[in-house]
Amino acid sequence: MEISGANAIFVGGASGMCRATAEQFVEKGGNVIILDLEKSNGAEVASELGGSFLPCNVMDYDGMATVIDEAVDKLGSVQFSVNTAGGGVAQRTVQKDGTRHSLDDFRRIIDLNLIASFNINGLIAEHMIKNDPNDVGERGVMINTASIAAFEGQIGQVAYTAAKGGIAAMTLTMARDLGTHGIRCMTIAPSLFDTGLTAGIPEQGALNLTKDAAFPKRMGMPHEYATMAIAIYECAMMNGSTVRVDAGQRFAPR
Numbered sequence: 106m107e108i109s110g111a112n113a114i115f116v117g118g119a120s121g122m123c124r125a126t127a128e129q130f131v132e133k134g135g136n137v138i139i140l141d142l143e144k145s146n147g148a149e150v151a152s153e154l155g156g157s158f159l160p161c162n163v164m165d166y167d168g169m170a171t172v173i174d175e176a177v178d179k180l181g182s183v184q185f186s187v188n189t190a191g192g193g194v195a196q197r198t199v200q201k202d203g204t205r206h207s208l209d210d211f212r213r214i215i216d217l218n219l220i221a222s223f224n225i226n227g228l229i230a231e232h233m234i235k236n237d238p239n240d241v242g243e244r245g246v247m248i249n250t251a252s253i254a255a256f257e258g259q260i261g262q263v264a265y266t267a268a269k270g271g272i273a274a275m276t277l278t279m280a281r282d283l284g285t286h287g288i289r290c291m292t293i294a295p296s297l298f299d300t301g302l303t304a305g306i307p308e309q310g311a312l313n314l315t316k317d318a319a320f321p322k323r324m325g326m327p328h329e330y331a332t333m334a335i336a337i338y339e340c341a342m343m344n345g346s347t348v349r350v351d352a353g354q355r356f357a358p359r
């Protein structure tokens with residue numbers, strides 16, 4: 106897909122990996138809309154990028170339909186979407202004191218990561234199918250964000266692992282569902298990245314969490330996620346997979 110002149114929606118685009126992807130998309134001549142929480146600095150980021158900001162909460166599933174309609178209305182059409190809104194909770198299946206994992210917390214993490222991603226994908230695909238195909242039949246590309254915890258979750262990450270594992274698992278099926286429309290669907294699974302989400306992790310903690318990487322043994326940088334996301338958008342053969350961006354890291358149990 107050609108970026109110059111294309112339109113994109115970045116959910117979670119006020120910060121971190123999604124913001125970096127929006128920046129690279131604009132550098133290559135694309136137009137962007139930033140969707141993020143009202144309290145975020147999405148308006149400031151959008152204005153720096155020459156785009157618009159629409160506040161949203163991805164867990165307000167009906168509200169997201171209105172926000173995405175409005176975003177596409179402003180852009181005219183949408184060819185690319187990236188979603189990084191998500192997060193986890195630290196709780197074991199059964200805690201050391203014998204208390205079970207809260208079912209409400211488990212469900213909330215599934216809702217925030219998996220259900221919200223699926224909802225956004227469907228809402229955006231409804232618009233993408235109306236695009237005129239490019240000369241190789243493509244109408245759009247959607248990228249979701251998992252984590253390497255989808256494959257080797259650490260102790261206390263059971264809800265997060267289930268949610269991110271669901272995102273990874275639905276990727277191929279969604280790509281197959283949407284293939285007839287010329288829409289590609291991919292997932293990126295990062296290791297530990299230096300973003301707003303991880304800003305509170307002390308340096309020693311970050312070193313510990315990246316010590317098992319092959320190379321480089323450090324946190325990833327948002328622009329490294331963005332480089333992968335842009336490559337996925339540009340390469341028509343990238344479809345139906347979850348790509349690890351992890352410096353060869355495999356999470357240990359803790």
Ligand SMILES: NC(=O)c1ccc[n+]([C@@H]2O[C@H](COP(=O)([O-])OP(=O)(O)OC[C@H]3O[C@@H](n4cnc5c(N)ncnc54)[C@H](O)[C@@H]3O)[C@@H](O)[C@H]2O)c1
Binds near residue numbers: 142161164
């Ligand atoms: N940073 C990491 O180490 C890392 C590693 C693996 C996976 N991830 C995944 O990446 C995503 C986080 O991205 P990041 O690391 O760039 O963090 P970030 O905090 O810098 O950016 C995430 C953005 O999503 C927005 N957001 C959060 N909840 C939202 C909601 N309910 N509705 C709308 N917007 C919401 C935030 O306001 C923020 O601007 C999550 O899905 C997380 O699970 C992060």
